[in-house]
Amino acid sequence: MKLPEKGQDWPAIKAMLEERGASDAKWRDGKTAVYVFNAGEEVERVQKEAYTAFMSENGLGPLAFPSLAQMEKDVISMALGLLHGPEGATGAMTSGGTDSITMAVKTARDYARSKGRAKQKANIVLPQSAHLAFDKACHLMDIEVRRIPLKQDGSFEADPVTMGEAIDSDTIMMVGSAPNFPHGIIDPIAALGGVAEDKDVWLHVDACVGGYFAPFARMNGESVPPFDFEVPGVMSMSADLHKYGYAAKGASTVLFRSEELYAFMPFDFAGWSGAPMKTPTLAGTRPGGAISAAWAVMNYLGVEGYRRLQGQVCETRKRAESGLREMGFEIVGNPMLGLMAFHHPDLNPFALYGEIYRRGWFTSVTKEPPSLHLMLSPKHADVIDAYLSDLKDACDAVRSGDAAKKPKVEARYS
Ligand SMILES: Cc1ncc(COP(=O)(O)O)c(C=O)c1O
Incomplete structure (x- = not known):
């Protein structure tokens, strides 16, 4: 892009910004578990x-x-x-x-x-x-x-x-x-x-x-x-x-x-x-x-607000852990806060990452040991069941070999 000779008015530029953002991760809907910490609209307004x-x-x-x-x-x-x-x-x-x-x-x-x-x-x-x-x-x-x-x-x-x-x-x-x-x-x-x-x-x-x-x-x-x-x-x-x-x-x-x-x-x-x-x-x-x-x-959250939000995140992590274990995943170590890594003894985590990405989830991976990774926010309380359900489908796709036929998705934390 070259610096335009003449400036444009703000409504036109605002529209262009919105258009540029349209293909970004839709983090407000909770389907992003890396890069963004989503504590809801009120906190965002503050x-x-x-x-x-x-x-x-x-x-x-x-x-x-x-x-x-x-x-x-x-x-x-x-x-x-x-x-x-x-x-x-x-x-x-x-x-x-x-x-x-x-x-x-x-x-x-x-x-x-x-x-x-x-x-x-x-x-x-x-x-x-x-x-x-x-x-x-x-x-x-x-x-x-x-x-x-x-x-x-x-x-x-x-x-x-x-x-x-x-x-x-x-x-x-x-x-x-x-x-x-x-x-x-x-x-x-x-x-x-x-x-x-x-x-x-x-x-x-x-x-x-x-x-x-x-x-x-x-x-x-x-x-x-x-x-x-x-x-x-x-x-x-x-x-x-x-x-x-x-x-x-x-x-x-x-x-x-x-x-x-x-x-x-x-x-x-x-x-x-x-x-x-x-x-x-x-x-x-x-x-x-x-x-x-x-x-x-x-000042907006205070101790009470942070306790509520962090309690929500811990609760969501525990729900995720139990859902993952039911599907046969192993959790890496003993996470206590909002980050966790997990892997399946039979399924390639990077193939799973590709499948879960295709289902609209923006998450991350860990290299040692090869694992999927989640960084949970308060918003994830609303969507963790949907994530687990999509992950189950992703497991089926990888098991059935369907995943191997699709183009690879490269997982990077950058
Ligand atoms: C444990 C830890 N330390 C340091 C950093 C670096 O923080 P920043 O990305 O704000 O530079 C991160 C980022 O995720 C982190 O997880």
Whole structure:
């Protein structure tokens, strides 16, 4: 497309946008279980109105926009209240999980250097199931990534013993997920915390998915193990508001146990022609709308709203698990929140993925072990039975060999 010589009026452009969106996944109907967190129309309305209210404002300028600075402080304070942040704990909002993780890695690296560690090439030690955002961050910062196999006991949890063995004097961080993306499993954070304390290494908990889910699941009586700052070895956490916090996209939090650790995050620079500038995170310009929408949704839902929504998601996952087991599927490990992976002993998951996709479902897959994957939202309570019924048909199609005759559908999480 070339920039048009003459602009067009808004109704014409709006119509074009609608037309472009027409072939996208119809996530509002609940048939999408990846990319989008669907908490219903009311929450979407709050996101939109709160976002547009501060859409042009810039979080880069706290003096110009004290409203945004205060909303960010409020969000961080609400986050730390949920995640057992001790006195003095602090953090910042970022644009998403990858951003939060990148900033946590950078902060841990600079902290380690200040303590005389990582004199050679720095490394981080993480379970094989941890998100690839760590690899991206390490690629940017020329840090070695040591991915360690999971426990071999069918739990699909991180293995604290082998992770401990991989740590050396150049290790700047070890990682646990709460939960990981591929399986939805919460790693044994307390045991990882023990190793981190023994080895004097920074432990980061990637709670991008679970940070705003697990606390409420716990309040609802789910047996979620300790996973946050309650565990003494945890130095930092990433927790995404644009996932199960149901905020508009572009909102995550990166949290630190203390001001002392946080102090290694901001970039403070005066050596250029412009005014000296100190920025807390990777971004320069920080979209005000992402801050105001997150603040608004948190206040709109409150503990009561989140408990209700997360209860709905857990309930839906349990319904899915029992329906899947009836069809002969095996669930990977013991998922406790809204993500799950599952496979059938006799049926190729990627063939099933193709069949379920043809029936209008936008879902994901896991590679190790080869599995189907669901990331459930509150909306899925309405459609999980339809999914199970379509999956049953998909199983029949794959069994009968019909699936093999159709063009392949490539499953990618990107
Ligand atoms: C466990 C986990 N960590 C980090 C991320 C990265 O988050 P984002 O896509 O917001 O950068 C994801 C994304 O799905 C995730 O599931």
